[in-house]
Amino acid sequence: MASATATAARQRRIIIDPITRLEGHGKIDIILDEEGRVERAYFQVPELRGFEKFAQGRPAESMPQITSRICGVCPTAHHMASTKALDRLYQVEPPPAARKIRELVYSTFMVEDHTLHFYFLGGPDFIVGPEAPAAQRNVLGVIAKVGIETGQKVIAMRRKLRELISLAAGKTVHPVFGLPGGVAKPLTAEDAAQFRHVAAEAVEFAQFTRGVFEKVVLKDQEYMDLIRSDLFTHRTYYMGMVDGQNRLNFYDGDLRVVAPDGHEWARFDAADYAEYIAEHAEPWSYMKFCHLKALGWQGFKEGAESGVYGVAPLARLNAADGIATPQAQEAYLHFFGVLGKPAHHTLANHWARVIELLYAAERMKELADDPDIIDPEVRNLPTATPREGVGVVEAPRGTLFHHYQSDGRGLITKCNLIVATQHNAARISMAIDQAARGLVSATHVNEGLLNMVEMAFRAYDPCLGCATHSLPGSMPLLVRVCDDRGNVLTSLRRDADGGIHRD
């Protein structure tokens, strides 16, 4: 290996690479100037699968199952967005029971997925702590911190929730219950009883989780300062789904965009998304960057003039005026009481996620208790000629659009998918660029910095599987400092569990 001093004068570059040789995920490329200061940091997504292309010619009714294969982590989100797109495509409304079963399953999924991220992916950063030794900064470290029985509690909770999804949707990974105008089968009284039982546990569990978060984060001044620090603050627009009273909703409603100052900038039906959202392509990434159409693409800038906006938990809370369930509403008020509204602090996403976890659990319980849920009428057969439909849900990681056009036989002729990480892509790039500029230089590369960059990134729980319609999941990273011949000067790895190691 070439020595650092020998090449110190040379122009350098840092590649933060999520080990593409392994997973082919996202990739960060930092260009340094002559003095070794960061000149530009690129966030690249190196893969593309073309679901939108090979969707063409497929029967519309197969889309909920085909598109769920975009991501095995959040298949239910794609399945549901797709199913809702089919309702519109075939111009048919599901019967009340079917609508409720869908939202029940969806809420169950939100509880399960947010749990996964809180304990397995994001957790290590703040429960174990950013400064803790890398070896501990993983799920095992989390369990060590919160206790083994809690660890088992988490595992058991996930299992129960996922079994419920199978019960109603056939399968958990890649469900099969969504049909235009309804769901494949009604819930029996026994099924509903199980849902009620687990829902009650889920609410408790959510409150428990909230307790954990408040104990280890809110009471930790250092951590709160980090959350508030400018390094992790971007004043952008936010988008999220809201119900009739502008309250948070994951399954259905209008989309609401609030400006950096918090005022409602737009409120629209999913079908009109193309009038509000545009996609911008860069030559150095397969991922397209969403922005607000009216404001146009101003580059990676924040502020009211830039079209850059964010989605995901923090954005959702910013975009909503409240939450429909009591316990979550109370947590919502506390959240903005502390951070002010709108909250621009990227790391607050973790807190917002816990509040959403609580809401999802409460909503799950409401629906499980609803007597209509076992009504056998769960199908309305489509009669209209299929044409075009847009379906939207709030996926765990943010707003998810499925937009289909079909011929008269319901064979897909055009398919457009916009996933959470695409909405967030610009904001993520900015976060990385900002973190890099603030922290990195040729002579100054260490775990701490790396994990800082990491955290800006991870707060979004970005799913590049969805983003590229190709690969899922969490974000292992590799940072290498090389000279311009590509000789590695320094190399640090960070894996999906949060462990960071210098090679």
Place this chain on the structure above:
Amino acid sequence: MKPKVAFYWCASCGGCEEAILDLAEDILNVVSAVDIVFWPVALDFKEKDVEAMADGAIEVALVNGAIRSAHQLQMAQLVRRKSRILVAFGACAQLGGIPGLANLTTTGEILHEVYGDGTRPQLEFQHDGQALNLPKLFESVYPLDRMIPVDYYVPGCPPSPRIVADALRVLLSDPLPDPGSVLAPDRALCDECPRKDSHDPELKIDRYYRVQERVLDTGTCILAQGVPCLGPATRAGCGARCISGNMPCTGCFGPSGRVRDYGGKALCSLASIISGNDAGAIDPILDGLADPVGTFYRYSLPSSFLQRKQGE
């Protein structure tokens, strides 16, 4: 000393990883029974650790996902070299999977679909003298065994928890099954279908319904109700999950042992049982199968005889 086990993913959606996590409490038993030396998504071991191992040092490697880029091929070859037993885990690795439907099109067509004539990602982008690279994608998606030798297959999209547990047990015990075998029953799904006794032996289809065209009775054979169900052509082992969801089998477990081209066989069978002895009577029935390729090759196009769309 505990056997070394590795999990690795190529072009997959992560559902197979979830399938392993869905062992839930059992995962702890697995972890205690073996020595997991490589699991990028969950544990902290690196490629170079793998490179450092002696060839064949890994007892069992479970690889999910298809091959669609040179990187994935490289890694698959590395893992192959280091492993005594390599298992294609899940539909994508075994058959190509749903992303394999990309073989109906080309990378060029995909790029055009997504980016139109505007800015396009470049394999190499220059930032004053610094090249940013994006990996080249193959024109086709390939199942694992078209690229590297595969010892066993675990079917499913994703494999059901039961299949995963059984597979791990079998692979870690003696004697091993015949090389090349699929670690699931060599029988079709009907064998374990709760509705298998719900219809009489005269299976005759006068009309194929698309699934949204008909409210399915929850107790009767779905195929007998006229909705194309691929259960008869599909390997058992999933526990008829989709059927219990009152939806037809779409074939994610792939063919049984004596079938070489899943889609061809399934098509042959579903066409045989319709009524109608002339084109005029036959064609309207077939209209219920709106998308033959997407129906019969939903998971297996890259492993079919034709592999991809022909011509250019």
Place this chain on the structure above:
Amino acid sequence: MPEEFQPRIVAFFCNWCTYLAADLAGTSRIKYAPNAEVVRVMCSGRIDVQFVLKAFAQGADGVLIGGCHPGDCHYQEGNYKALRRYRLLQRLIRQMGIEEERLRLEWISAAEGDRVRVVINEMVEALQRLGPLHKNGQAQERLMEVA
């Protein structure tokens, strides 16, 4: 001048009608193109769609299926099964980028020796217009990209 493209045709003929027709063409010394090679099966109903796909994948430019006329099947109904499969298979290969002229089903009775000539010659002409199915050894090319 470049030699004319010689398409390869795999012909699945039923034992009782079309295979006999081909024999009759022989005993009648009827001349036709040498591009079709016959796989004999007892009944067109035996022809598994897999066989046709295998033939295309293996390098056939065309596949011909020959059976008894409707109502004349030596096994009563086998040819109807063949017809049903053929109608669906045509839709499939169209999606797979294979022109429908490349797959042909013909009812040829034991008495119609000359029909064998007409059908095979027609098919050869059609395939010569279309050119090879595997353009410049596409299959090999695809393996190149990963080598």
Place this chain on the structure above:
Amino acid sequence: MPDRNPVRIGVYTCHCGTNIAATVDVKALAEFAAALPGVVVSREYKYMCSDPGQDLIRHDIRDHDLNRIVVASCSPHLHEHTFRTALKVGGLNPYYFHMVNIREQASWVHENKAQATRKAKDLVRAAVCRVALHEPLERGRVAIHPDVLVLGGGIAGIHAALTLANAGKHVYLVEKEPTIGGHMAKFDKTFPTLDCAACILTPKMSAVRSHPNITLLTYSEVTKVDGYVGNYKITVLRHPRYIDEDLCAGCLECLEACVYKQAKVPDEFNMGLGKRKPIYIPFPQAVPQVPVIDPETCIQFKSGKCKKTCIEACGERHAINLQAEATTQEIEVGTVILATGFRAFDAARAPGYGYGRYPNVYAALEVERMVNASGPTAGEVILRDGRRPQAVGIIHCVGSRDENTNRWCSRVCCMYSLKLAHLIKEHTGAEVFNFYIDIRTPGKGFEEFYQKLLTERVHFIRGRVAEVTDWVFDPSEDGKLVIRVEDTLAGFVRRIPVDMVVLATGLEPRADAPEVRRLFNISCASEGFFLERHPKLAPVNTFTDGVFLAGCCQGPKDIPDTVAQAGAAAAEALALIDAGYVETEPNTARVIEEICCGCKTCNSMCPYHAISFVGEIHKSRINEVLCKGCGTCVAACPSGAIRQNLFEDDQIYAEIEGILTHA
């Protein structure tokens, strides 16, 4: 049970004299084969099917320890059996064999030697790939039910039935008409010997009636055929003749007693030249001697207001039952002889000859009846107005050798025209003109008969008749029919005025031949006559085992040939019956129970109900005896759980690969 020994293949290329060698480079082919995987011996030989050819195989099996054999020669339909036997004699299972058809499907149909050879190589490569996967098979045995069905009561059916009955076999003779006898019963004399048709036929007819081994089912049709060689179940529909065959004594008093004192109904047997009553017997020597009532014309059936004098006349016997209805009868037989005969060409289809337009234009069969002493005119050859003809023209090849009607030669018209010429001259002394294209007399005594006619001053004019017209040019033609013909010997067009024209109508397949063919699952040749298994070597066999052909249903022929063929068909049936069993091809399908998932896809595939669903084990099963080996269920089985001997998936894949592997 697959054979585990290393595969050692012998490939044998046949020259078939020059039939193959002239178009396929047999040397190159043999060398090519020698290089193929698994091939130990590759030879070419003049005639592989000859004894020395077969010895080659047998010796190589012994000397080179071969366990697979490929012969590239003619069609398997011709010699597959021959070579399998050779293997058997050589001590090898006969199914370790595959035959490559490089004659009918290569050398005879291609001209370019290079291309024909290339094709032959592909086919041989395919066979070598395939045969390597062959497995030893055993033929099954099916017991033969000793009874025989003979369909058709003409001279062919009668002779076949008697031959079998005399050999002690029980025969069901089924005839559509109320009597047996067929066309021959309508003839007066038979060529060339001019012996009286009735004299030679009626004794055989009564022999049938009285034979203890023959069950005669007249006025009956076969409506359904189930089963297979050795075990056919035949359903026979018996039309009601309204007179009970068992009770009727054949006194015919009922005919006398009929309220119709005069016969008024045109008489089918006499080609409508005579009349019959609603209750009638087709002709005096009819068998059975039991009248029939024609409900179309019987007053009782039409109005219900008849005195029913016939029933009175029958009196105590009560043989007449006007309420009788059609009945069906099921019979079981092991073999079938089809002797359904022919249909005479309808002369109206050749409009130029004026049949149906000019009263005195007759079809040959009508004249046959006229010259017959017991016919409508009691043997008088007369015009419609009762006059005797002065001049008669006989036009040959009506509905034969004719682009517009039937292309084939009906074989008998020349001879029966000569016969009629002779008889007409004998009965009327008229001038007789024969208009012919060629006179064909290929038969014992035929040419002599022709020569005899020439000496009888019968006129022969060579040329196809243009038309028959009543448009006269000069008084000599008044009231005559004028035959316009180009005399191709004299080389000019002639007009021959005659009083009577006789059309020598040809033979064609019966209208119901297609139905019969489907019932018995056999093939027809292009012109519609039933197709024999081989024109030379198996002229009375069909492609369906146990079904044989006799008489004109297989093609036009005269009485001697018909009788000879009937005897041959009877002998073929006897051979099967006395063997006691028939060996069945082993290419049946079977369900592999471990793989079968019980999806019931296959059950609806089988037209022979060979596949049953076994509820207890929830799997399907195939009855090997009922299975005909079509393989439809094999292709349909969605999980590959059904296999077919000799047509295994892997064997067919190997064949495809063999064909398409570029050498």
